[in-house]
Amino acid sequence: MKILVINSNLEQKYFDLIKKAAEVYKAEAVFYKSEKEVPETDYDADIIYGFAPSISKVSRKLKWLCVPWAGVDSLMVPGYFANEECLVTNSAGAYGVSIAEHMIAAALVMFRRLDEFFEETRNGKWLFPREQKSLKNCRVTVLGTGDIGTSFAKRLRGFEPASITGVCRSGKNSSGFFDKVYPVTALNEVLPETELLAMCLPGTQETAGILSEERIKLLPRGAYVINVGRGSAIDEDALAENLLSGHLAGAALDVFAKEPLPKESPLWKIKNLLITPHVAGNMTVEYTKDRNVEMFLEDLDNYFKGKPLKYLVDKKLGY
Amino acid sequence: MKILVINSNLEQKYFDLIKKAAEVYKAEAVFYKSEKEVPETDYDADIIYGFAPSISKVSRKLKWLCVPWAGVDSLMVPGYFANEECLVTNSAGAYGVSIAEHMIAAALVMFRRLDEFFEETRNGKWLFPREQKSLKNCRVTVLGTGDIGTSFAKRLRGFEPASITGVCRSGKNSSGFFDKVYPVTALNEVLPETELLAMCLPGTQETAGILSEERIKLLPRGAYVINVGRGSAIDEDALAENLLSGHLAGAALDVFAKEPLPKESPLWKIKNLLITPHVAGNMTVEYTKDRNVEMFLEDLDNYFKGKPLKYLVDKKLGY
Structure with a gap:
């Protein structure tokens, strides 16, 4: 053998x-x-x-x-x-531990605009504070409640969010780290109440395109999106459009429909989009x-x- | 009135x-x-x-x-x-909530090298993963166990660090979020066991220069330092030297001996130093x-x- x-x-x-x-x-x-x-x-x-x-x-x-x-x-x-x-x-x-750490980091960097501050101070600029947002009292929805989603929810707890809502195929709340878990059929009802949508879904036929243009519009103005599952889950064109229009305040993507992200992708140039090269779960x-x-x-x-x-x-x- | x-x-x-x-x-x-x-x-x-x-x-x-x-x-x-x-x-x-979020973010950005990834992807580069470090199983020391230090320890808990050690004037463990709290007189014994030193001290005569060159050397090779209290607490020249030599793996400073950080400061140019312009606790x-x-x-x-x-x-x- x-x-x-x-x-x-x-x-x-x-x-x-x-x-x-x-x-x-x-x-x-x-x-x-x-x-x-x-x-x-x-x-x-x-x-x-x-x-x-x-x-x-x-x-x-x-x-x-x-x-x-x-x-x-x-x-x-x-x-x-x-x-x-x-x-x-x-x-x-x-990978739950590593990817959950990435998700918390991505949320905080976006909310606290740390990428802007880092870019400015790298160039010797000490600029004025600006609006920041907190995880405290934030309404968070976690799409995918497996190992990654659960590890994220566990870490998020200490930040005292207003709510952690899970959404998964079964709708079963198995971990106790979510306030409530809905089946994926109820996704459209959950999105309008979501300030931060954290996506950690496997790449399957059912998850492909799950965050469609219509659903991005269901998120309230100023919402944030994180994706660490599979790029296929998001309509990237619609996401780009809604980031540029300001409907979405920000997004952090670690995964993409095509990887490495093609040179000609318009995603590279979107200021309120944080890109990482599929490193949330590196080994x-x-x-x-x-x-x-x-x-x-x-x-x-x-x-x-x-x-x-x-x-x-x-x-x-x-x- | x-x-x-x-x-x-x-x-x-x-x-x-x-x-x-x-x-x-x-x-x-x-x-x-x-x-x-x-x-x-x-x-x-x-x-x-x-x-x-x-x-x-x-x-x-x-x-x-x-x-x-x-x-x-x-x-x-x-x-x-x-x-x-x-x-x-x-x-x-x-401010504990906001500053603690900054501290967690700073630790994760350094450990996961997100500032490097952000800078690369901003410039259209999809580069290979590299060594990352986790808060899980990490030995963390929090210097200053007031509102900020306690809020940080509370959030850190969910990340399952190996230990959260507090150090403060009294040495009293009042919050329950620390595994152990030592009086500041025991600081030299705590430092060699510290992988991440998080400093959130008020600016007083007692805290001025508390992280001296000698104490930086007491940290193990590869340790990280965060400071959100007062810049006066750190010997900035010694910190710079130990970041450049690689004795320290990284540091994230939100406060400085002189603010705004003077144009001529050598700190601006240190690659493994994250600088933010005193924004951890903005209002x-x-x-x-x-x-x-x-x-x-x-x-x-x-x-x-x-x-x-x-x-x-x-x-x-x-x-």
Whole structure:
């Protein structure tokens, strides 16, 4: 039994952990920084923990692919796996901490106009204070109440917002960090009461274009939008228009319909739009790495014991 | 009895509130945006709520000055008051929310290198992720455990830091948001265990130069510093040196020994130093205005009833 680990962010100590776990079950674990480094002699692996589109496309031996991040939409296409029975797990749950920190930071930077102040002071300018907004008493809606949305709501609590409203497919309030959770069918009723809309949805057919032009208009004038889920969830043209017109006070996008954001995109030049290059959940944060490997090892144990995998992706739902 | 309110941030609704409260005690309240607008005929006020150095310097009638912000160090100099018996209250307690939000934002921007990403994307650059740090499992020391430090610790809790250690004059842990609170005499023992040092001290003789070169060196390599209290608390030359050498990973300063920061200051050009122009506690935030006026009215009631003022500044301690 062969396990391929393909990851450029993990240090030796993580490889040691995985090797040790594999040995218990007499499996061999081999490590590479990227798929390009993997020799064809290792294409026969049973398990891959990493990003390996070329191998999964040709290997009929691959039984389980563990993706070290959360969003698996790019894998849910015909032909991605030579072995259609290949199990897929993801690492949703490892990124909530990091992405939630990004979301709080993005909200505060917009509300407090810190990007303006930083740009001014970088250029030697000490300019007058201007209007700021607070998370205290703010009405926040979180679209997507999984690991990321819940981690965000948990951190947001201490800022004493007026309300934290969750919106998700089921409408179930499972975490206790939301004041109320509505099903996505009630989204149109929630938007007019929203000062800050924080979006952290997986990329699925149901979420594509969910923040349409019509729904952006349902947000009150002066609302803010954050997106850390998938760019496909937002009508980017309508967002741009409503940022330029001032209907929206600001937006912070970490994800885009097309990434990297194309050179010719009009989004680059919008002053009240904060752009980050899909870094909210990058894997350098210590906790993210720890949790990521921990989750893989948990399922490795399940795999060898013939138990169901805990972090299995529902291929129909796409997350 | 005449009350002067001098403030450019307060809207009509606040003036109405103050006028109504004054009328109860048959006092007259008059309003100006700045001291320059005040005619000499109003220099005979008994109470001033606002910034009025010229009036307080000449008026022997002034019995109570309520300063609409927290730091009163600039008032604690001989000759500031013609009437040496003049009571001074401040508005510490109104700014904790706003300043704590700034502190969390500053920490996250530094840890997540968002200022770099913002600068890059403003210039059309989509560059690779790089090392980030998390508040989770971070060891944080808060120097100054008053309203600001406590509001910060409260918000920080949700981020699950490894520890929140308070340091203050008394060493008393009064709020419950700190894991432990040490007296300032133990500061040198706390610093080597500190990854993020958050400073929110009043400007007094005791706090001047408290973060000396020696103490900066006591911080571990790679530590971060935030200051939102008074610039006088830090040896700025030593800070600059230790940022440039990389001993400190980063700093975020909202306050400086001299403000506005002089054109010739070497601090402007330090890449791992975030500068904001003393805006952490500006008065535009709705909650700050509400609380500010509320506190003044509370003491106005005390004043008229002959009770001790609740927000009285201890002129010996200077805060």
